[in-house]
Amino acid sequence: MPDITDIADRHDAVCVIGAGASGLATIKNLREQGFDVDCYERETSVGGAWNWRHDRSPVYAGTQLISSRPLTEFPDFPMPDDWPDYPHHSQLLSYLERYSRHFALGEHIWFGTEVVAVTPVGDGRWDVTTQSTGGGGSSRIQRYSAVVVANGHNWSPKVVEHEGSDGFRGQVIHSSAYKDPAQLRGRKVLVVGAGNTGCDIAVEAAQQATTVWHSTRRGYWIAPKFVFGRPADQVNALMFKRRLPLRLRQWLYRQIVRITVGDATRFGLPAPDHHPYESHPIVNSQLVYYAGHGRILPVPDVARFDGASVELTDGRRVEPELVIMATGYLPRFEFLAPELLDQDADGRPDLHLHAFARRHPTLAVVGLVQADAGLLPLAHWQSVAVAKWLRLHATDPARAADVQRKESSRPLKTWTRRNVLPTSRHWFEVSHTSYLRVIDDLLTELEPAP
Amino acid sequence: MSSSQLRHDELVRFDDWTSPVPFVPREVRSVLPETDESLPPVLFVPGLGHGPWAFAEHWLQHTAGRGFPAHTLALRAEGDLRAYAHDVVQVAAALPRQVVLVGHGAGALIVARALGRYPARAAVLTAPVLDGWATLGAALRTNFAGTVPAFFGGRLRLSRRQLFSPDLPAEQADAYRQQLVAAGAKAQRELVRHPAPPKPVGAPPVLVVGSPDDRVVPRSSLDRTATRYGSAPLLFPGMGHDLMLDPGWQEPLDAILDWLTKELAR
Numbered sequence: 027m028p029d030i031t032d033i034a035d036r037h038d039a040v041c042v043i044g045a046g047a048s049g050l051a052t053i054k055n056l057r058e059q060g061f062d063v064d065c066y067e068r069e070t071s072v073g074g075a076w077n078w079r080h081d082r083s084p085v086y087a088g089t090q091l092i093s094s095r096p097l098t099e100f101p102d103f104p105m106p107d108d109w110p111d112y113p114h115h116s117q118l119l120s121y122l123e124r125y126s127r128h129f130a131l132g133e134h135i136w137f138g139t140e141v142v143a144v145t146p147v148g149d150g151r152w153d154v155t156t157q158s159t160g161g162g163g164s165s166r167i168q169r170y171s172a173v174v175v176a177n178g179h180n181w182s183p184k185v186v187e188h189e190g191s192d193g194f195r196g197q198v199i200h201s202s203a204y205k206d207p208a209q210l211r212g213r214k215v216l217v218v219g220a221g222n223t224g225c226d227i228a229v230e231a232a233q234q235a236t237t238v239w240h241s242t243r244r245g246y247w248i249a250p251k252f253v254f255g256r257p258a259d260q261v262n263a264l265m266f267k268r269r270l271p272l273r274l275r276q277w278l279y280r281q282i283v284r285i286t287v288g289d290a291t292r293f294g295l296p297a298p299d300h301h302p303y304e305s306h307p308i309v310n311s312q313l314v315y316y317a318g319h320g321r322i323l324p325v326p327d328v329a330r331f332d333g334a335s336v337e338l339t340d341g342r343r344v345e346p347e348l349v350i351m352a353t354g355y356l357p358r359f360e361f362l363a364p365e366l367l368d369q370d371a372d373g374r375p376d377l378h379l380h381a382f383a384r385r386h387p388t389l390a391v392v393g394l395v396q397a398d399a400g401l402l403p404l405a406h407w408q409s410v411a412v413a414k415w416l417r418l419h420a421t422d423p424a425r426a427a428d429v430q431r432k433e434s435s436r437p438l439k440t441w442t443r444r445n446v447l448p449t450s451r452h453w454f455e456v457s458h459t460s461y462l463r464v465i466d467d468l469l470t471e472l473e474p475a476p
Numbered sequence: 477m478s479s480s481q482l483r484h485d486e487l488v489r490f491d492d493w494t495s496p497v498p499f500v501p502r503e504v505r506s507v508l509p510e511t512d513e514s515l516p517p518v519l520f521v522p523g524l525g526h527g528p529w530a531f532a533e534h535w536l537q538h539t540a541g542r543g544f545p546a547h548t549l550a551l552r553a554e555g556d557l558r559a560y561a562h563d564v565v566q567v568a569a570a571l572p573r574q575v576v577l578v579g580h581g582a583g584a585l586i587v588a589r590a591l592g593r594y595p596a597r598a599a600v601l602t603a604p605v606l607d608g609w610a611t612l613g614a615a616l617r618t619n620f621a622g623t624v625p626a627f628f629g630g631r632l633r634l635s636r637r638q639l640f641s642p643d644l645p646a647e648q649a650d651a652y653r654q655q656l657v658a659a660g661a662k663a664q665r666e667l668v669r670h671p672a673p674p675k676p677v678g679a680p681p682v683l684v685v686g687s688p689d690d691r692v693v694p695r696s697s698l699d700r701t702a703t704r705y706g707s708a709p710l711l712f713p714g715m716g717h718d719l720m721l722d723p724g725w726q727e728p729l730d731a732i733l734d735w736l737t738k739e740l741a742r
Contacts, residue, residue, distance in 0.1 A: 054595075058595065058678045058679065095496070096492050096493050096496045097493055101487070101489070101593070102593060102594055102595050102677050102678070103569050103594065104562075104565060104566060104569055104593075106566070106569075106570065107496070107497070107498075107499040107562070107566055108499045124569075127572060127573075128569065128571075128572065128573060128574060129574055129595075130573070130574070259493075260493060260494050260495075260496075261494075263490060263493040263494050264490075264494045266490070267490035267493075267494055399493075407487055410485075459488055462487040462488050463487070463488060465487060466484075466485070466487040466488070469484075469485060469487075470484065
């Protein structure tokens, strides 16, 4: 370990952790506010989760977007308008690579370098310890004026323990290890989880596997990808444009699902146990189709594993050769002490606007939100707000303190979604329009004095 | 920047989310420098009635000659300001490096709008038609008969006197006028009535260039536009509205590229 005298002072520079979509937007927007930026990326290329070459990438060969182009692209760098409504994951990667090249972001990124510790120095500055990815070589400590964490939240699998899984004779993998339809071909497959990933993989399995069971704990509102010939999220945005109240939106949502999908319980899917807009939207046009063809067999939750079989909560037993646990992911910040982000015992951080550390004005997280739209636009505006906040904090501490006071009294209900299912899936759930309106408001407050 | 005259960032964009501008094939003309000097690409945006030919005449070559990749695009046949700005941003984002946007006439209005949607490396508004009522007043004074039909959805006819200085030979001026095409009725209306342009994202340097003898854009309007972007206009007396087709085309272009070179060094 290097001793304390080896700390290199980077003065006013800001450290960004991760060069995925959120990290890239953060570098660009910090640069626009005039900051020097050092970004550390553990992989050797940009793209984060969307780069299938990365060992932490959750994408598989067939991954397509579930939010449409206009609600997914960066607000200041559109995707090519001749791309389909829902691009393929490889298109998203090429888009991120082009974004990085266009704004010359690569020169600020240290590839193959992982951040192992971020510790507060006490004066608002941070010591960042880095080393070559995978250890080996010496570590290095550098001092920064601020740290922005953009390490993603879809890479650390949420493991659900089941009784008897150790002795199970079939293969059990987390959905993050599912990469290619060949893994499914000719096998009996059980897919656990009714999130977007679980539904998408169940559909892929329906095309490849001999038998597909799809186990879900509860029923969800499953919207088709296209409604009236338009991407579903664009129709949803129309309801927000007309400023329809929640009750009316919920009613319309039910009507639209009734007309387009119909009664999903007829196909053996469980009925939703909550109202529309109380869970993260599930968008899938093919689940019901394959259920209706008997290619997907909806089953209830897994009770326990037992030898070659899996026992379900209704007492039924199935004998899959492969179990894919699409149980989601949990955020992880192994380089930060939990109290810095006010993480609770479950690891859930408590951040203002899901972005600003409450007790550390020079620490922020970008991209830790879930919405009824793509993540990139939200990450962009978050990073603009973070960059402008850091600029104000550095140049006009008195006004920055005013803004902080005002922000701390902002009611939670203006930017969080209170009426959602109480699961880790919904820790960071926001409505993208309400969230953007709040960020808009913050940006106005952060304008430098005339 | 006098932000009061520019619209605040638009975070909530229902128009784009619920009815995105449809794709059309776009005509882009480019002249690339012989050696790559890593200078940013310059995208010239023509005004209503004009097309890539207006820049292909002199400006593209000269810009490339000074080391900048030079590009221009054609405005789509059926479109409004929103669609035109969309096309400009699409072409800019497809280029490998952050782009300098140069708009002429109504093209400057399109650029001003595109600046709210794309962080340009820098922007130049030449003979900008940003100030609709002043432009309309000038048009009625100089070319009453050619302007009035546009009120009723007819075609706006620009006269030789409006576009060119007396230095341009009449037959040349008429040859240029032959190439003018009709603009969409909605776009013509939007020249006069449109919301204030957005505050440029990424705060690029913005230069306003014009001529005090321009009969489309009055001098006072040039000043107002420059004030909006926090500067004073760079003036080229004796030139007509179509600076890029005027016999003195090289002087304003060199001034623009000199300014750009200085800004890039900052």
